[in-house]
Amino acid sequence: MTAAADSHDLIRVQGARENNLKDVSVELPKRRLTVFTGVSGSGKSSLVFGTIAAESQRMINETYSAFVQGFMPSLARPDVDVLEGLTTAIIVDQERMGANARSTVGTVTDANAMLRIMFSRLGQPHIGSPQAFSFNIPSVTGRGAITVGGKTESREFAQLGGMCPRCEGMGSVSDIDLTQLFDDSKSLAEGAITIPGYTADGWAVRIIGSSGFVPADKPIREFTERERQDFLYKEPVKVKIEGINMTYEGLVPKVQKSMLSKDVDAMQPHIRAFVERAVAFATCPECGGTRLSEGARSSKIAGISIADACAMQITDLSDWVRGLDEPTVGPLLKNLQHLLDSFVDIGLGYLSLDRPSGTLSGGEAQRTKMIRHLGSSLTDVTYVFDEPTVGLHPHDIQRMNELLLQLRDKGNTVLVVEHKPEAIAIADHVVDLGPRAGSAGGEVVFTGTVDELRSSGTLTGRHLDDRAHLKETVRTPKGALEVRGASEHNLQGVDVDIPLGVLVVVTGVAGSGKSSLIHGSVAPRAGVVSVDQGAIRGSRRSNPATYTGMLEPIRKAFAKANGVKPALFSANSEGACPNCNGAGVIFTDLGVMAGVSTVCEVCEGKRFDESVLEYRLGGRDISEVLAMPVTEAEEFFAGGAAKLPAAHAILQRLSDVGLGYLTIGQPLTTLSGGERQRLKLATHMAEKGGVYVLDEPTTGLHLADVEQLLGLLDRLVDGGKSVIVIEHHQAVMAHADWIIDLGPGAGHDGGRLVFEGTPADLVAARSTLTGEHLARYVGA
Numbered sequence: 001m002t003a004a005a006d007s008h009d010l011i012r013v014q015g016a017r018e019n020n021l022k023d024v025s026v027e028l029p030k031r032r033l034t035v036f037t038g039v040s041g042s043g044k045s046s047l048v049f050g051t052i053a054a055e056s057q058r059m060i061n062e063t064y065s066a067f068v069q070g071f072m073p074s075l076a077r078p079d080v081d082v083l084e085g086l087t088t089a090i091i092v093d094q095e096r097m098g099a100n101a102r103s104t105v106g107t108v109t110d111a112n113a114m115l116r117i118m119f120s121r122l123g124q125p126h127i128g129s130p131q132a133f134s135f136n137i138p139s140v141t142g143r144g145a146i147t148v149g150g151k152t153e154s155r156e157f158a159q160l161g162g163m164c165p166r167c168e169g170m171g172s173v174s175d176i177d178l179t180q181l182f183d184d185s186k187s188l189a190e191g192a193i194t195i196p197g198y199t200a201d202g203w204a205v206r207i208i209g210s211s212g213f214v215p216a217d218k219p220i221r222e223f224t225e226r227e228r229q230d231f232l233y234k235e236p237v238k239v240k241i242e243g244i245n246m247t248y249e250g251l252v253p254k255v256q257k258s259m260l261s262k263d264v265d266a267m268q269p270h271i272r273a274f275v276e277r278a279v280a281f282a283t284c285p286e287c288g289g290t291r292l293s294e295g296a297r298s299s300k301i302a303g304i305s306i307a308d309a310c311a312m313q314i315t316d317l318s319d320w321v322r323g324l325d326e327p328t329v330g331p332l333l334k335n336l337q338h339l340l341d342s343f344v345d346i347g348l349g350y351l352s353l354d355r356p357s358g359t360l361s362g363g364e365a366q367r368t369k370m371i372r373h374l375g376s377s378l379t380d381v382t383y384v385f386d387e388p389t390v391g392l393h394p395h396d397i398q399r400m401n402e403l404l405l406q407l408r409d410k411g412n413t414v415l416v417v418e419h420k421p422e423a424i425a426i427a428d429h430v431v432d433l434g435p436r437a438g439s440a441g442g443e444v445v446f447t448g449t450v451d452e453l454r455s456s457g458t459l460t461g462r463h464l465d466d467r468a469h470l471k472e473t474v475r476t477p478k479g480a481l482e483v484r485g486a487s488e489h490n491l492q493g494v495d496v497d498i499p500l501g502v503l504v505v506v507t508g509v510a511g512s513g514k515s516s517l518i519h520g521s522v523a524p525r526a527g528v529v530s531v532d533q534g535a536i537r538g539s540r541r542s543n544p545a546t547y548t549g550m551l552e553p554i555r556k557a558f559a560k561a562n563g564v565k566p567a568l569f570s571a572n573s574e575g576a577c578p579n580c581n582g583a584g585v586i587f588t589d590l591g592v593m594a595g596v597s598t599v600c601e602v603c604e605g606k607r608f609d610e611s612v613l614e615y616r617l618g619g620r621d622i623s624e625v626l627a628m629p630v631t632e633a634e635e636f637f638a639g640g641a642a643k644l645p646a647a648h649a650i651l652q653r654l655s656d657v658g659l660g661y662l663t664i665g666q667p668l669t670t671l672s673g674g675e676r677q678r679l680k681l682a683t684h685m686a687e688k689g690g691v692y693v694l695d696e697p698t699t700g701l702h703l704a705d706v707e708q709l710l711g712l713l714d715r716l717v718d719g720g721k722s723v724i725v726i727e728h729h730q731a732v733m734a735h736a737d738w739i740i741d742l743g744p745g746a747g748h749d750g751g752r753l754v755f756e757g758t759p760a761d762l763v764a765a766r767s768t769l770t771g772e773h774l775a776r777y778v779g780a
Helices: 044-061 111-122 203-210 225-233 251-260 269-278 294-298 306-311 314-322 327-345 362-374 394-409 450-454 459-463 514-521 551-562 622-626 630-636 645-656 673-684 703-718 730-735 759-765 769-777
Strands: 010-016 024-029 033-037 080-084 089-092 140-148 151-159 172-176 237-241 244-248 279-283 382-386 413-417 429-434 443-448 480-486 494-499 503-507 528-531 585-590 593-599 691-695 722-726 738-743 752-757
Touching (some): 010 044, 024 044, 024 413, 024 443, 033 044, 044 080, 044 089, 044 382, 044 413, 044 429, 089 362, 111 306, 203 237, 225 251, 251 269, 269 279, 314 327, 327 362, 394 413, 450 459, 459 703, 480 514, 503 514, 503 703, 503 730, 514 691, 514 722, 528 673, 551 645, 630 645, 645 673, 703 722, 703 730, 738 769
Parallel strands (some): 033 413, 033 429, 089 382, 382 413, 503 722, 503 738
Antiparallel strands (some): 010 024, 010 080, 172 279, 480 494, 585 593, 738 752
């Protein structure tokens, strides 16, 4: 007879309605590997992340005291009737690592912490505690009087940190080009300051002009020495401006704090362009870019300093640590060794610990997060993965599959959202969502084994065995883009001519130097439009209509047709419903418990004031237009009373990239990763660049959508553009006109050009890993 405790071997979901899910009910076997498939936007993430994982996390948070919960993010209960059999969920997603300029691979994985303890115990000469080896801790000394129980005593204190005093632990020093900050022939009132966000009538400039330190109506070049010093470098001081207490500080320190302390990769494009124009970054001359003070660099173990250790490739560092025989720190060495071996096992041995974490790709960031869980002795946990094969060459997918199976075999439930057939193949159980995307999705169309899926007739089942063919003929290039001596990260002086006017695919194993080559030597050039996988910054008030700039012509058309002003047709401006301020929902904060959001009963979630909805364009009010899917809106603005070429052109691009099912007013926060990248691509398609660089555009795309993407790439090339794609998807490789393959391995075993030519030549030669896999894929 089985014990009652053993009967709970299923996770049961009943009536899930998050985002576009339509009352989904499904049972998932525990301690098995379940893969969730379906087109992008069919509801996979809403079910796995938005429902199962979210509720598991919320319930764990509720086990803490109200005091502790006050410090945690409050999570709302997902919209679902019943969830049973949940276990603790560990989410390993693709969010890029925090874009903090001080964050490195070593600091985010505890490897640096272990190295610091090791050097503080074994390093010769001995210089101090682990803090003395940290580039984030400055050395400080102080003395002063303190009062203890009524008696005054004088005390001194000192803290020895490892931060390089010259660059403050950043590794680089910045030199600001003042001519890029302002035009000295104008006065402040005439708009002399050319920094983004500093308009002549904006607050930032009004504070400077009204501070009393700087005249607002005199050209900057006529400032006295004192005025110029106060304008550029004055220390922060309190001033009263128009009756309000404000802080005034010089322009240079202000720009340094607001823009230069942030990671360049995470900035909005226009701010990034400004920073790249205005600031020259050079390696710090004092620490040589290691970020560490002289003391920290002088202490060594077996001739190696902590700076040398962090700069080594992890495979080499791992061998060095293995060779240390120091019983006094035995447990520490064992843990450090295990951590470094995990890096190598997961295929990240080519990184070094001093690599800034903001420069890792989405796939690398996800695998770095996995490292913590590989050695964990927890079992009966639910691991949730979001496309773990992103950024992986077919050669590396095999390894990732083994890791997922290893986690399962330890007695864990593994839930994976995935599109690649090689990864779907290892599933014990498959849940297919569909039948289509957006409002035409959100239903479970199949559950069962992989073999049953093949014969199920669903979209995924039909496309599971699709194989692309090599093209009969390839296009002829119209010139070339020359790259000479590229040596970013691990590139070893690569010289390559990238043909223009054709579809070029850059490939190679993870860490072979693809991104370094393209983002380092091609993307910064003039006329190149780069579409990466960085997240779209957007609140729940932004939607495809605001993001693409389409709302502007729509508002003007409504205003013109009704003889009123455009601001009425913005839910973030004058047209907002007064009850919910245009959010469509009322949010009630309940302190330590999850806040409750309810649909606003005045506007019924439409976000607009009632009077605004009386104005119509082509028979529809503004809320009805925002509720239209892209395909319907495209027809609506194509002709007739609502003819609007500006909006129609943007809608056409959205449907070209396969987003025809999105409603134009859907909050950006509800879009999946693949949808966000395609939304970016649609906006960039309007730019005037002649060369497009796409970074793994198949991320988050279903097998059936890849064909549509290839059609889009073809249209771009046939329209006279040059398209360069960094990609691992074999269907895209087979479709290329020209392939550039980097390798042969990763890290210092890579960074070289191993093949350039047509896909057919690559398959015929089979001289590289990519060639072998592609040959197998196309059945050559």
